Amino acid sequence: MSSTANAFFEGLSRFDVKRNSHHPGWMKGLRRSALQWVAEQGFPTAKDDAWKYTRVAPILEIPFEPAEPAISRRLSARAIEKLAGDLGRARLVVVNGYFAPDLSSLKRLPAGVKVMSLAAALAEDEELLGPFLSRPFREQPHAFTALSAALAEDGALVQIPANTTIEEPIHVVFVSDTGASPLVSHPRSLVLAGANSRATIVESYVGILGDVYLTNAVTDIVLEEGAVVEHYKLQNEPETAFHIALLDVRQGRGSRFSSHSLALGASTARHEVRVRLEAEGAEVTINGLYMPQNDQHLDNPTTIEHAAPQCTSRELYKGIVNGNGRGSFDGRIIVRPGAFKTEASQTNKNLLLSESAQVDTRPRLEIFADDVKCTHGAAVGQLDEDAVFYLRSRGVPHGAARDLLTYAFASEMLGLLRVEALRSRVERMVAWRFGGVAAA
């Protein structure tokens, strides 16, 4: 490990010894081995293929400290609504990685549905939850999943019993409120969707303008047979923050999962999605919209693993890159031996709005089975000059014409957001960014 990486690591792991005392034995063991892993393997660099596009070095240069559970004076339920929107009644708020009961509103959930602090849930039933927590680190370790395994204290648990439907979205808001010193939080979340259950989960990641922090988030979603889960993630951290996240999804027989990732904020953000289709007939759709501007780097590595026959995956990611922004889409599809009648499609489209905007797109198909249908396509382009001229010839000013066409490029993704309050919120954010649209 380099000396900066080492200092970063020391800064974060220093407090762990005293923190660890209340954890059960197995967890202490996991935490120790995860820290050991980072001490030995260090942090990923551009030489690690899976981290080719994500710049980790600037994160390691900041003297981060672990966040403590503390009552924030800057945050009220109203402030949370301003930051993350009001999407309905069920809202669980996590501040700096710790559940904030006073800011949450969890009334009137259907019987048997649990939406609660992960730490509290672990205290109740460590045998059920324990194995889930260690999995992302055990199966595909890297420094950030290891840090999460070693240092995460709390987050959200959403558990939907079999045959239960929740109509309203469950909104999990991750807020960072760090003040003067740069903090790291490791929010850890788990969504367990029982057989034939249905739910909609929205994750919002927000913070306070000017705060310097790192969110290192891991969310697991497990869908049992026939479960249907719609998942949304809106990352709107301030451009002084860093965001490293993994969404790890397991799907049972005939389950249907969709995820929409909206990457708007942060200085550097990595939104990794891994989906494993474990049993026949599972379907997954993962979509993403990333809009780096200024000096933002927004990366979207995705892995869809077809491990069983007759599963379907669809992927559509769009990037709009402006200023010195940089975006990437790294889409891996693995079709395991025996996963016959797999259908997989992947599309990545990018719009570059400035000379210095940059995007990397890499489709990776690894097919080890016969009788599969896999398609992929990637495009990088600029605004269509014919369309710009058409709009201008009708009196729309040049800047507004460009904004309108840029918004139109994004609108395909916005139209896919089925939670209306979220969609109109994101529409406003995108329109605001392309000012010519909002004015009209």
Added chain:
Amino acid sequence: MLDIKDLHAKVEGREILRGLSLQVNAGEVHAIMGPNGSGKSTLAQVLAGRESYDVTGEVLYEGKELLAMSPEDRAVAGVFLAFQYPIEIPGVGNLYFLRTALNAVRKQRGLEELDAMDFLALARERMKLVEMDPSFMTRSVNEGFSGGEKKRNEIFQMAILEPKLAILDETDSGLDIDALRVVASGVNALRSKDRAMLVITHYQRLLDYIVPDRVHVLANGRIVRSGTKDLALELEKHGYTELEQQPAARPSPVLDGAL
């Protein structure tokens, strides 16, 4: 209203317009006819402000230097081009697009901007001119429209924006006879003493429906003949071949009825 003097236009080093001159007065409809490649569409694009051409010469529009104006400034000043190939713009609603355009024009004319409701009422009324199905309003601009629907949409836009100078670039191409009749009657309804029109077409057929005051023949980037509507009939009979050999001529009333 429009005074073009010695207009030259080049694209990628190739000269397409080679000294074109033309005068159009308010209230007049002029037809520009010519074979493929004669520069008809280039003329339309240059007048609308397409920036991919290298242009010299002088174009006065209501006494102002048109060539110095941006495409959007020309539009708000009352210049309108009905495109030969209208552009599909997925994700931009027809109605939204047109209201944005109309309000840009209204602002320039010192009129109040129209809100969505008032605009909708206006749109419904003008849509009838070209017998357009109201469902087109809620769709993206030209997306998935047939050739005929696109052309109707162009004339519908013209009816909304009420330009002073309308340039119709091959509005008849790709239309069957019924669609042609509808589009032409929409155009005729918009003829007025304050509005000039430049109707660009390859075929005489359109001019049976939109009867021009003057007809000009464009060949090799210049106007080689000018005359009344009878000139179009003559062309229909003899084709363009003969005319292409002729030297450039300035439009002159002397030629009227000469054929």
